[in-house]
Structures are given as structure tokens and as C-alpha cells.
Amino acid sequence: MKQYPYTDKKDTRSGFGAGMTELGRTNPDVVTLCADLVGSLKIDTFIQENPERFFQCGISEANMIGVSAGLAITGKIPFATTFANFGSSRVFDQIRQAVAYSNKNVKIAVSHAGLTLGEDGATHQVLEDLAMMKALPNMTVINPCDYNQTKAATIASANLEGPVYLRFGRPVIPVFIPEDMPFEIGKAITLNEGTDVSIFATGHLVWEALQACQILEDEGISAEIINIHTIKPLDTEAILASVKKTGCCVSAEEHQINGGLGESIAHTLVTNYLAPQEFVGVKDTFGESGTPDELMEKYGLKAASIVEAAKKAISRKSK
Amino acid sequence: MNLQDIASQVRRDIVRMVHGVKSGHPGGSLGCTDLLVSLYFKHMELKTDDQGQVVFDMEGNNEDVFFLSNGHISPVLYSVLAHRGYFPVPELATFRKLDSRLQGHPATAEHLPGIRIASGSLGQGLSVAIGVALGKKLKGDSHLVYVLMGDGEQQEGQIWEAATFAPHHKVDNLIAFIDFNGQQIDGPTDKVMNNRDLGAKYEAFGWEVLHMDGNDYTSLDTVLTQAKGLAGQGKPIIIITKTEMGQGVDFMMHTHKWHGTAPNDEQLAKALAQLPETLGDY
Numbered sequence: 001m002k003q004y005p006y007t008d009k010k011d012t013r014s015g016f017g018a019g020m021t022e023l024g025r026t027n028p029d030v031v032t033l034c035a036d037l038v039g040s041l042k043i044d045t046f047i048q049e050n051p052e053r054f055f056q057c058g059i060s061e062a063n064m065i066g067v068s069a070g071l072a073i074t075g076k077i078p079f080a081t082t083f084a085n086f087g088s089s090r091v092f093d094q095i096r097q098a099v100a101y102s103n104k105n106v107k108i109a110v111s112h113a114g115l116t117l118g119e120d121g122a123t124h125q126v127l128e129d130l131a132m133m134k135a136l137p138n139m140t141v142i143n144p145c146d147y148n149q150t151k152a153a154t155i156a157s158a159n160l161e162g163p164v165y166l167r168f169g170r171p172v173i174p175v176f177i178p179e180d181m182p183f184e185i186g187k188a189i190t191l192n193e194g195t196d197v198s199i200f201a202t203g204h205l206v207w208e209a210l211q212a213c214q215i216l217e218d219e220g221i222s223a224e225i226i227n228i229h230t231i232k233p234l235d236t237e238a239i240l241a242s243v244k245k246t247g248c249c250v251s252a253e254e255h256q257i258n259g260g261l262g263e264s265i266a267h268t269l270v271t272n273y274l275a276p277q278e279f280v281g282v283k284d285t286f287g288e289s290g291t292p293d294e295l296m297e298k299y300g301l302k303a304a305s306i307v308e309a310a311k312k313a314i315s316r317k318s319k
Numbered sequence: 320m321n322l323q324d325i326a327s328q329v330r331r332d333i334v335r336m337v338h339g340v341k342s343g344h345p346g347g348s349l350g351c352t353d354l355l356v357s358l359y360f361k362h363m364e365l366k367t368d369d370q371g372q373v374v375f376d377m378e379g380n381n382e383d384v385f386f387l388s389n390g391h392i393s394p395v396l397y398s399v400l401a402h403r404g405y406f407p408v409p410e411l412a413t414f415r416k417l418d419s420r421l422q423g424h425p426a427t428a429e430h431l432p433g434i435r436i437a438s439g440s441l442g443q444g445l446s447v448a449i450g451v452a453l454g455k456k457l458k459g460d461s462h463l464v465y466v467l468m469g470d471g472e473q474q475e476g477q478i479w480e481a482a483t484f485a486p487h488h489k490v491d492n493l494i495a496f497i498d499f500n501g502q503q504i505d506g507p508t509d510k511v512m513n514n515r516d517l518g519a520k521y522e523a524f525g526w527e528v529l530h531m532d533g534n535d536y537t538s539l540d541t542v543l544t545q546a547k548g549l550a551g552q553g554k555p556i557i558i559i560t561k562t563e564m565g566q567g568v569d570f571m572m573h574t575h576k577w578h579g580t581a582p583n584d585e586q587l588a589k590a591l592a593q594l595p596e597t598l599g600d601y
Contacts, residue, residue, distance in 0.1 A: 031457070037507065052457070053457070056485070058480075058483065058487075059479035059483060060481075060483065060484065062443075062476070062477040062480055063444070063446045063447070063449075063477055063480035063481045063483075063484055066444075066445070066446020066447045066449070066450065066477065067450035067453065067481075068450060068452060069436060069446075069447050070446065070447040070448060070451040070452070070454065071450040071454045072450070072454055072455070073377060073378065073379070073435050073436065073447070073450070074380070074450075074451055074454025075380075075453050075454070078450075093440050094443060094446075094477070095437065097437050098436060098437065098443050098446075098447055100424070101426065101427075102428075103428065127511075183438065184358045305393060
């Protein structure tokens with residue numbers, strides 16, 4: 001399989017911070033808002049270099065979304081930042097009316113998504129945000145997989161006219177996406193070509209999918225690994241082309257299986273090309289306190305779960 | 320034409336629009352007619368072309384902008400915008416109908432000139448107006464942002480997030496109004512959920528608080544002029560605007576019953592008899 005050597009491990013939120021630093025220097029229309037989580041969102045440099053373009057909102061996420069919509073009306077490109085839970089479920093109605101329905105150029109950029117937020121527990125571990133955001137017309141939903149991709153996605157989000165939900169996280173993971181790899185919103189990235197099973201992964205599950213690929217290869221199974229960084233609009237062309245080749249697939253995400261990437265893929269397959277699909281994700285349950293690694297293990301989001309799902313999908317192919 | 324005559328036509332439009340689709344919100348619309356007429360026909364600086372025709376663009380640079388947070392009183396906003404020249408007056412006949420730009424609550428999806436954000440789900444307009452005010456400051460545009468909210472709407476939590484934010488960030492190019500008519504869907508505001516002293520609340524939050532009779536043109540003129548004079552002095556401004564729900568139609572006044580009810584044919588005739596046609600019905 002294609003190898004992705006890495007020399008560094010970083011959190012994806014730092015990739016967001018780096019993207020914001022660059023946008024602060026290159027795009028004078030970009031403004032940032034935060035609801036009392038500046039350190040967690042890694043936007044200190046942006047604020048230091050552009051104090052007049054930062055608005056501290058305090059612990060008032062609903063107001064932050066409305067203020068962002070107002071700034072967008074005047075032609076600014078606001079990035080509203082907080083934890084994923086508080087930037088989605090807490091403010092769904094504000095996003096729905098003032099951002100999505102009003103089609104405002106607001107970027108909702110959120111960290112600490114999913115189980116890997118860790119010890120804070122289920123109150124903060126949002127696993128339903130992709131479902132909510134992908135249900136909104138006009139909304140683009142992006143869930144990058146490592147530091148470099150998050151930085152690229154941040155910059156690409158600023159250049160896209162319209163509402164964006166950009167989701168990233170807290171754990172420190174390998175930086176395996178080459179810095180110069182092109183990033184295009186809505187365009188899936190094939191990380192490894194294979195013939196027996198397609199594995200569509202997003203966010204932190206992409207690295208796990210690559211580990212799974214190696215394990216499968218050692219057992220003589222050829223897996224195609226496709227990084228779906230954009231949940232919506234979904235690259236249905238890439239998905240169908242891959243499944244037509246392999247005949248089955250696995251979706252892998254740090255999200256509820258209800259309403260997540262897997263469901264979008266299933267919809268694509270059901271309406272275009274029937275093939276077995278297995279779902280790696282959180283199975284209709286809340287999370288709990290623990291280390292990110294322990295939680296990934298307990299809730300079945302590690303490479304081993306992807307391997308198991310891949311074998312099951314292959315076994316279900318019509319003989 | 321004087322403002323009262325324009326208001327009379329706007330009130331005719333409101334009851335006719337609501338009657339035409341047997342739905343909509345006449346009470347608050349009638350109550351806020353004088354305020355919106357005063358703003359759009361006298362106090363706001365609006366972008367116009369060489370012929371004096373208003374010109375709409377989304378950003379609203381170098382002009383005053385208005386936001387309606389209590390979106391259910393869309394009939395008054397639509398009528399005022401149409402008569403001010405943002406879109407053809409006959410389009411008022413499409414209010415709340417299929418394929419119309421005049422949605423039940425204001426929206427941007429159909430690109431109706433004069434509307435910059437959707438409103439209807441309450442409590443959001445103040446935040447949006449603050450964002451626009453901040454945007455104007457960033458761009459060195461000294462024009463003002465106006466926003467109208469309901470008094471029942473003050474029960475929404477987001478309002479108080481915004482009320483905390485604006486003085487903290489010295490958003491002093493913002494003039495907010497509370498339509499203080501004392502009524503909401505389920506009855507008198509004091510009975511449904513007592514807001515207590517809204518003026519004292521906003522003052523405690525750091526706002527400049529003014530009071531105005533929203534159905535009296537002398538009061539409107541005096542207080543709006545005073546408010547504009549207070550802009551740029553470090554504090555956001557809010558005007559508690561006393562109005563009578565249903566103002567101008569005697570049987571719709573002094574009750575919450577016409578909040579969201581359309582008049583029947585007989586009631587329409589009775590209402591129109593009290594409102595002289597001054598600019599021609601659509």
C-alpha cells in the first residue's frame with residue numbers, strides 16, 4: 001500500500017489556528033469571533049496580529065452566530081469559533097435562520113468534536129453535529145483529518161462563498177497528509193487504491209483507516225482508502241466509481257451512525273448502485289469520560305473495528 | 320405628502336394583505352406603522368440614485384439600515400418598503416402566496432429588495448444588527464443601524480446575550496427599538512411573562528435608554544432626532560417605544576386578539592372605512 005510517513009504529531013485545531021494566522025495576513029475581510037475559548041481554538045496569533053478583527057463574545061454562542069451573520073451582511077468573512085457541541089446543537093435555530101436560510105457567508109469553525117475530546121465526557125462530546133449540519137440547505141460541511149488538511153480546509157472555507165461548518169478536534173495525531181497535497185472542497189482524496197473493499201473515512205478515522213489498510217494487506221485483502229473530508233456536498237462520483245470497482249464498502253466516522261457520513265453514502269448507493277456497506281461509528285449511544293484512545297477503543301472506532309467491518313462487507317458481496 | 324397620510328395607506332395595505340390570504344399579523348403591524356414610516360420616509364439616510372429612487376444592495380454601505388427582529392409584523396415592513404420604492408407596490412398582493420418574494424416572515428432566499436436577513440424565530444435580530452454595526456465600524460462607515468424588536472420577544476434569552484455584548488464592545492452606531500405594546504399571543508405581556516422594567520434592565524446592562532410614543536409624530540420626531548444625536552458616544556441606544564396594537568382600527572385596539580388574526584370581509588370594510596386611501600390601493 002501507499003505509505004504515509006510522518007515526522008510530527010499535532011492536533012487538528014492547531015491546523016485551524018495556523019490557517020487563521022495565514023488568513024489574518026492575507027485576507028483583510030476575515031474576522032474572528034470566539035465564545036470564551038480562544039486558547040482551545042488556537043487563534044491567539046490571529047488575535048495578536050489583528051486585534052481589531054477579533055470579537056470576544058463571552059459565553060454567548062447564540063449571540064455569536066447572530067453577530068457573525070450581521071458581519072457577513074457587510075461583506076466580512078466571519079469565523080465563529082467554539083467547541084463543536086456549542087457551535088451546533090446549542091445554536092441550531094440561530095444557524096438555521098440567520099446563516100443557512102439567509103445564506104450568509106459565515107464559517108462556523110468548531111473544535112473538540114466527537115469522543116476524542118476525552119475526559120470532559122458526554123456533555124461536550126457532540127456526535128450529532130454532522131447530522132444536523134448536513135440537513136441544512138446551503139450548508140457546506142467539512143471534517144478534515146489532520147493538521148495539514150485542517151489548515152488547507154480553513155483557507156479553502158474562507159474562499160468559498162456561503163455557510164460552512166468546519167469541524168476538527170483536540171487529540172494529537174500524526175501529520176500524514178503532505179503539506180502540498182491539493183485540497184478542494186467537495187473533492188474526495190484517494191489515499192490508497194485497492195480492489196476488494198472501499199473504506200470511506202472522515203476526520204480522525206482517516207488515520208485509523210490507513211492502519212486498517214495495512215492490516216488488511218498483511219492478510220491479503222486490498223482496500224481502497226478514500227478520505228471524505230467534505231461531508232456535504234458529497235463526492236458521489238468518487239464514491240460510486242470506487243464501489244463499482246470493489247463491490248462493497250465501509251464508512252468510518254467519529255459520529256453517530258444515525259445521520260452521519262455513512263448515511264449519506266448509503267443514500268448514494270441505494271439510489272445509484274446497490275452494494276453491501278458496513279458502518280463504523282458510534283452506535284446510538286452517548287460517550288463518557290476517558291482518554292481519547294480509550295474511548296476510540298471502547299466505542300469501536302479504531303483500526304481493528306474497520307478491519308472487522310471490511311471483512312464483513314466483503315463477505316456480504318454476492319458470489 | 321405628510322407622514323400621517325403615508326401611514327394611512329400603509330395601514331390600509333396591512334389589513335388588505337392579511338385579509339387577502341386570511342392569515343398574517345395585523346395588530347403589531349398597525350402599531351408599528353408610524354415608527355416605520357418615520358424611519359423610512361424621514362429619519363433614515365437611504366442610498367438613492369440621481370432620480371431619488373432608492374437603490375438596494377445587500378451590504379448597505381454608506382447608508383442607514385433597518386432590521387426587523389419580530390418578523391411576524393412583515394406586512395408593515397413590506398408596505399413601507401414598497402411605497403418607499405424598493406419593489407413595485409402591486410407585489411403586495413402576493414403576500415404569503417406561493418412563489419412570492421413576500422414570505423410570511425421576511426426572508427432573503429427570494430431576494431426581496433430591502434430584506435437582508437430572515438427573521439421570524441424570535442430573539443435573533445439584535446445580534447444581527449450588532450454584527451452589521453460592527454461591520455460598518457470596521458469599514459469606517461458612520462451610518463446607523465436600526466433594529467425593531469417586540470416586547471414579548473424580550474423573553475428570549477439571546478436578547479440578553481446581545482444586550483450584554485453591545486455595551487461591552489461600545490456598539491454606539493446602533494439604535495434599537497422595543498415595540499412596547501404590552502401584548503403577546505397568549506395575552507397581556509405582564510400576565511404571560513412579566514418583563515418588569517425593561518428600561519431599567521437595559522440601563523443596568525449599559526445602554527442609553529430613551530422612551531417614545533410610537534404613535535405620536537411629535538414624539539417620534541423628537542426622540543429619533545435625540546437618539547441620532549446620542550450615537551457615537553460610546554453606548555448603544557434603545558428606545559422603549561410605546562405603541563397601541565391595532566392602532567388606527569378601533570376594534571383592533573386595546574386587545575391581543577388581533578396579534579395573528581385576519582379580518583373577515585365585513586371587518587375589512589369596517590377597518591378601511593377608518594383609513595383614508597391616500598396613495599392608491601394596490
